[in-house]
Amino acid sequence: MQNFTFCNPVKIVFGKGTIANLNELIDPKAKILLTYGGGSIKKNGVYRQVRAALKKRKVVEFGGIEPNPTYETCMKAVRLGRKEKINFLLAVGGGSVLDGSKFIAAAISYKGKDPWEIVKSYGQVVKSAISMGTVLTLPATGSEMNAFGVISRLSTTEKLAFGSPHTYPKFSILDPQTTYSLDKKQLRNGIVDTFVHVAEQYATVDLNTALQDKYAEAVFKTLVEIAPAVMSGKKDYDARANFMWCATQALCGLLSCGVKGDWSTHGIGHEITAFFGLAHAETLAIVLPAMWKYEIKNKGAKLAKLAENVYGVKKGSTKQKAAAAIEHTVKFFHSVGMPTSLKAYGITLKDAEKVVNRFADRGSILGENKDIDPKAVRKILRLGL
C-alpha cells in the first residue's frame, strides 16, 4: 500500500425531501448566486423546491451552464458574480453544473491575470474560492463530494481537469427522487461514468490494498445489480438511492487511498469529447475496453479478480479470466444501451488521429505505468474503432 492522505470535508445530506433543509445549510447573511444548466430543473420541480426552501433570501441566478461546461460560459457567471458581490454559490444540477460552478467559485476569488490559469495549473494557483453548496440531480461524476472540475475551452478545443482543497462543496444535497425525470441516456451515462471511475482506481497495479479493492468491487457489483431497475425508468426509490450513492462514492477519494491510479481512459476520453462532442461517458465506454485489451498483460491480475469477484467467473487461467472481464464489461455497457465503438458515432481512424496528435503535441504520457504514449493512444483508438 502506498502512503496516502485522505480528507473529504463535504457534508452529504441524503434522502427523500432533503432539499427542504437547504436554508439551514447556508449562512443567513450569504448573498447567493444560484447556478444551473439548460433549465430541466424548472421542468422537474427541483427549481421550485430550491426557491421554496430559500424562502425570501436575495438570490442572483445564472442559468445555461452546458454539458461539458465551457470557460466562455463560466466567465459570464464570474463577471455577474463579481458585479453582484455574491459570496455563496449554490449549484443545482448534474456534474457539469457542479464542475462549472467550482471554476466560477475559484475564478471570482482569483487575483491573477487570466482565470484560465486555474485550469492550466490543475488548480495549483487557487488560493481561495467562494463557498459553495450543491443540489445534485444527476448521479454520475462524483463532483458533489470532491474538489475536482473539468472545463472545456471552445476557442482552443481543450478539455481539462482541475482541483483544489478550496473547491470542495461545503455541502451536497442528494435526493434520489430528483433522478426520476432523467432520460435513459442520462441514466446510462451516469452508470457508465460511475463504473469507469471505479475502474481507473481498481484495474491498475496491485499494491496489496485489500480493503480498497473490495470497496471498488462493492461499487461494481452494486451497479451491475441495480442497473436493470434504474434503466427500467420506474420510480424505484431504493434503486435510485443506491445508484446515487454509488456515483458519489466512486469519486470521493476513498477508493484511491494507497492506490496508484490509471486515469488514461479519462485522458483520452476528454480529447474525444473536445474534438467530436461525445458525452463524457460515451467516450469512456469506447476507451476503457480498448485500453484493457491493450494493457491486458499489465492489468491481467486485477482484471481476473474483477471477473471472479464481480462477474462470478470461476474457471480459466488468469489470462482467460482477464479477457472474460473485458467481455462482461462490454456486455454490461451494451445492456444499458451504451455503444462501445468510435464507429457508432461515425468517427474514423483518420478522424481519431487528431486525438493522437494532441498527445504528441503536449508530450504527455498516461497510465499507472507511464506507458501510454501517443503511439499507444493510436493503438488503443484502433482497438476502440
Place this chain on the structure above:
Amino acid sequence: MQNFTFCNPVKIVFGKGTIANLNELIDPKAKILLTYGGGSIKKNGVYRQVRAALKKRKVVEFGGIEPNPTYETCMKAVRLGRKEKINFLLAVGGGSVLDGSKFIAAAISYKGKDPWEIVKSYGQVVKSAISMGTVLTLPATGSEMNAFGVISRLSTTEKLAFGSPHTYPKFSILDPQTTYSLDKKQLRNGIVDTFVHVAEQYATVDLNTALQDKYAEAVFKTLVEIAPAVMSGKKDYDARANFMWCATQALCGLLSCGVKGDWSTHGIGHEITAFFGLAHAETLAIVLPAMWKYEIKNKGAKLAKLAENVYGVKKGSTKQKAAAAIEHTVKFFHSVGMPTSLKAYGITLKDAEKVVNRFADRGSILGENKDIDPKAVRKILRLGL
C-alpha cells in the same frame, strides 16, 4: 434506505514514516498538551519520533491515561490543561488515549458546572472543544476518525459513550509500523473490536442499503484474510496497513449511512467492563454470538448473507446459513485466541445479574428493533455463559 447525513472532516495521514509530518499539521503558535497512556510509546520509539517531529515547540505532557479511560484521570489532565492555557491537544496512543483526550478537549472548553454532564448528555452540551490531533498506535476503536469517546467513572461504576461535532480530531497520523510492538492480546482485541463495529451496522434490519452492506462485507472479508498474518506477530507491513485501515473504516460513519444500527452488543459489553474489568473487545466477543443466537429470527436474513458472502457458505436454508454465520464468527474469534464465554473470565450468571439490574434501573431498551429489555439481556447473558 433511510435518509442520512454524512460528514467526516478528519484528515488521515497514512503510511510509513508519517509521524515526521506532525509539525506541519499543527499551527506553529499552538500550545500543545501531549497526552498518552501507560508509557508504551516511550518503549517502542513512538514518543521519540513525536518529540523529534515537534522540534523545539513548547509541549506540556500528561501520561497515564488508562485502558477504559476514567473521568477521574481525565479531570487531572483538564486541570493541567487549563492551568497551562493549552490550546491544542495531541493524543498519542490507542483508542483509550484518544477517547480520553476527546473528553479532555471538550471539558477544558466546557463552561457548565460539572464536566461529567458532557458524558451524561451524550455530548449534547458540548458547544466547543480544544483542537486535537492524534497519532494512532493501536488499530481497534476507530476513534481516530470519528467524534466519539467512551469514558468510565470509577466512583459510580459507569461506562458511557459521548460524541459531538466539536470532538472530531483535526488530523490522525496512522503509521502501521507503530503496531509492530503490540502484543497478541492487543492485536486480537483490535481485530475483534473492528469486526464487532462492522457487525453492529450490518447484522440488522435490511433497508436495501446495497453498497453499504457490501462495504461492510469488504471489511469482514479483509479482517478474515489478514488475521493470520497479523496474529503471526511478524513485521508484515501490508497486513498491518490493511488491518489499520479496516479498523479506521469500521467506525468512521460510512457503514452507518442509511442504516438502522444495532449497538446492543456494545451497550451490554460496556456494562460487563464497568463491573468486571474485561477489555472492551473481550466483552464484545462474548455478547455478539449470544445476541445473534437470541435475535436469530430478526437477524436471520442478514446473517445468512454474512455466511454466504464472507464465509462462502452456499448450501442450506436461510436459518441454517444464519446459524453457520454464528458458528464461523465464533471460530474466527477463537482463531485469534479470543474467548467467547463469561465462564472464561470466571463470571457466573449470578454475577452477571448486576448487568441486568443496571439496565432495569436505567429503564433502557436496546437494539435496532428496541426489543432488548432487561429480561432479554438476562437471556443473552445466559447464552453467553
